[in-house]
Amino acid sequence: MQAVVIHKTGGLEVLQLVKDFPLPEIKPGQVLVKLHSSSVNPVEAAGRAGHVPFSLPRILGGDLAGVVAQADEGSGFRRGDAVAALTPGFRPAKGDPQGTYAQYVAVDAAHLAKLPASIPLDTAGGLPLVGLTAWQALMEAKPVPGQRVLVFAAAGGVGHVAVQLAKSLGLFTVGVTGPKNLAWVRESLGADEVVDYTSQDFADLYSSPDKQFDIVLDCLSNTPDRTAKILSVLKPSGHYSHIRNSAGPSAGSDMTALQQMQAAHAAGEGPSVSITLVTPNGKQLEHLFQLWEAGQLRLEVAQVLPLARVADAHQQVETGHTRGKVVLTIPQ
Numbered sequence: 001m002q003a004v005v006i007h008k009t010g011g012l013e014v015l016q017l018v019k020d021f022p023l024p025e026i027k028p029g030q031v032l033v034k035l036h037s038s039s040v041n042p043v044e045a046a047g048r049a050g051h052v053p054f055s056l057p058r059i060l061g062g063d064l065a066g067v068v069a070q071a072d073e074g075s076g077f078r079r080g081d082a083v084a085a086l087t088p089g090f091r092p093a094k095g096d097p098q099g100t101y102a103q104y105v106a107v108d109a110a111h112l113a114k115l116p117a118s119i120p121l122d123t124a125g126g127l128p129l130v131g132l133t134a135w136q137a138l139m140e141a142k143p144v145p146g147q148r149v150l151v152f153a154a155a156g157g158v159g160h161v162a163v164q165l166a167k168s169l170g171l172f173t174v175g176v177t178g179p180k181n182l183a184w185v186r187e188s189l190g191a192d193e194v195v196d197y198t199s200q201d202f203a204d205l206y207s208s209p210d211k212q213f214d215i216v217l218d219c220l221s222n223t224p225d226r227t228a229k230i231l232s233v234l235k236p237s238g239h240y241s242h243i244r245n246s247a248g249p250s251a252g253s254d255m256t257a258l259q260q261m262q263a264a265h266a267a268g269e270g271p272s273v274s275i276t277l278v279t280p281n282g283k284q285l286e287h288l289f290q291l292w293e294a295g296q297l298r299l300e301v302a303q304v305l306p307l308a309r310v311a312d313a314h315q316q317v318e319t320g321h322t323r324g325k326v327v328l329t330i331p332q
């Protein structure tokens with residue numbers, strides 16, 4: 001099969017399209033999927049560049065949408081079913097399975113979601129990783145309709161889904177983004193208010209008690225300066241939902257500082273704090289596709305590139321300023 005394989009870490013040139021990679025074998029409980037689309041996420045660009053240790057050679061990627069090519073009876077899936085998944089291949093750690101920049105992938109049945117007929121296979125592969133991240137990070141906060149949420153990087157892959165999910169849950173939603181995305185985040189994604197991070201300081205705007213938030217959803221670095229500001233805009237009873245990051249628009253999470261915040265909360269001081277590392281989940285993904293079908297969630301696709309142009313896709317994601325997602329289409 002065709003796949004993009006890296007034999008060493010480094011620049012864009014290490015992403016090599018090969019035509020004769022062996023087909024994956026399915027293990028018990030797995031389903032073989034023939035892919036129509038995948039997508040590129042900041043974590044894969046970081047892995048390719050050598051910032052994450054993993055075994056080589058390797059196919060990167062965790063997102064997929066495609067059609068079941070082979071399934072055991074009892075898997076809940078049948079040949080020809082349209083499906084999507086986040087697979088553990090996105091997390092390029094040692095021992096994790098091969099990724100999804102490929103024509104075929106063996107997927108655990110529990111990670112697969114059935115795809116409604118109205119959702120296009122050639123872009124659905126952009127949703128799983130960012131959709132599940134946004135969903136899992138929001139659920140950590142146990143949101144209640146009417147609460148106020150602040151979403152950072154609101155135009156990015158994770159953020160643009162988070163804004164829409166927050167609205168679908170009945171939250172008053174404020175998105176932080178750059179000037180070229182302000183109108184889009186408000187008008188197309190439905191944010192109630194927007195903040196331009198290049199010319200406005202969210203701490204100046206939202207630190208009075210009547211403006212503070214119940215939830216802050218954050219995928220950027222928790223530097224001491226930002227943390228102090230975030231605490232100033234969170235209600236004392238609020239929740240800081242931190243998405244662990246080390247790539248894309250962010251320089252990384254300070255885990256020690258986050259754990260200290262968690263310990264402080266346990267001792268009765270400061271907001272509750274969660275740290276999200278997304279996990280594959282077919283049932284949750286199915287829920288997101290139902291929201292998509294119901295018109296409550298749309299995927300913004302900044303670029304659709306064929307698998308052979310995966311290097312251009314990495315280059316775009318590495319800018320840290322993509323609106324929505326960069327989707328890869330897989331040759332049939």
Ligand SMILES: NC(=O)c1ccc[n+]([C@@H]2O[C@H](COP(=O)([O-])OP(=O)(O)OC[C@H]3O[C@@H](n4cnc5c(N)ncnc54)[C@H](OP(=O)(O)O)[C@@H]3O)[C@@H](O)[C@H]2O)c1
Pocket residue numbers: 041042043129130133152153154155156157158159176177178179180181197219220243244245246247248249250276277278279317320321322323324
């Ligand atoms: N822990 C996990 O499981 C998990 C899962 C997914 C992602 N992540 C991490 O979360 C981060 C975001 O991922 P992503 O896929 O959403 O990335 P992305 O799509 O590349 O994010 C790009 C967006 O970030 C915005 N941005 C850049 N700097 C900003 C700033 N200072 N303030 C507000 N917005 C800013 C850009 O807006 P402008 O163009 O307007 O500047 C752009 O829309 C990455 O670090 C990623 O590694 C972690």
